[in-house]
Amino acid sequence: MSPITHFLGSWAISDATGLAHRDRNLVVWCGLLPDLDGAGIVVDMANRLLFGTETFWYGRFHHSVLHGLPGAIAIVLVVSAFATRRVHVFLWGFAIVHLHILCDLVGSRGPTPFDVWPIYYLGPFSNELTIRWAGQWQLNAWPNVAATLLLIGYILYRMVSAGRSPVSMFSERAHHAVNQTFSRRWQRLRARRGEGHWSKLLGLGGDEACKRGRAVKQENPVE
Numbered sequence: 001m002s003p004i005t006h007f008l009g010s011w012a013i014s015d016a017t018g019l020a021h022r023d024r025n026l027v028v029w030c031g032l033l034p035d036l037d038g039a040g041i042v043v044d045m046a047n048r049l050l051f052g053t054e055t056f057w058y059g060r061f062h063h064s065v066l067h068g069l070p071g072a073i074a075i076v077l078v079v080s081a082f083a084t085r086r087v088h089v090f091l092w093g094f095a096i097v098h099l100h101i102l103c104d105l106v107g108s109r110g111p112t113p114f115d116v117w118p119i120y121y122l123g124p125f126s127n128e129l130t131i132r133w134a135g136q137w138q139l140n141a142w143p144n145v146a147a148t149l150l151l152i153g154y155i156l157y158r159m160v161s162a163g164r165s166p167v168s169m170f171s172e173r174a175h176h177a178v179n180q181t182f183s184r185r186w187q188r189l190r191a192r193r194g195e196g197h198w199s200k201l202l203g204l205g206g207d208e209a210c211k212r213g214r215a216v217k218q219e220n221p222v223e
């Protein structure tokens with residue numbers, strides 16, 4: 001799957017862990033870092049543009065260095081070293097790296113049916129446990145698009161119901177700006193339609209959620 005879908009999915013799971021803000025962010029990084037082994041694409045492009053030579057770092061290393069057990073252990077060991085609750089981040093991170101691997105196994109195929117990406121579970125040390133699924137769908141196939149849209153919907157829901165968003169990983173100020181914009185829009189929509197039972201059912205509180213989010217932040221600076 002695309003790094004964006006991995007990011008949204010990792011954030012949605014980290015949101016449910018009950019960990020503090022910093023540790024949740026570290027869990028999200030665990031869900032993203034396996035794709036670091038695809039960074040060879042930058043080297044390939046640079047070599048082609050600058051020197052006119054063809055290299056194949058992307059094809060050679062992507063899915064074979066950080067998309068297996070050794071990569072998972074390396075990622076969570078490094079990331080959990082920065083955590084407050086190291087064991088929790090280690091375990092959540094280990095699970096989320098494996099979710100990343102599973103998502104790639106089912107939905108990261110290239111354009112033709114022959115472009116199936118295998119997972120070298122013991123890579124880069126051994127090709128013994130190479131996992132390949134013939135039903136792997138394309139990277140831009142509808143299940144991936146549907147998953148991305150569902151995750152965006154869930155994140156918007158969390159934004160208006162709990163005042164949380166993945167934007168806070170990068171900038172608190174941007175997070176509050178985005179949060180306020182969506183909460184105001186939700187409040188306006190709610191005012192136009194009345195306090196419907198769907199709002200109550202979903203527990204959506206518009207601006208109150210943003211205020212609640214800010215109140216939680218003031219009470220607990222790491223939240």
Ligand SMILES: [Zn+2]
Nearest residue numbers: 034035100104
């Ligand atoms: Zn991946």
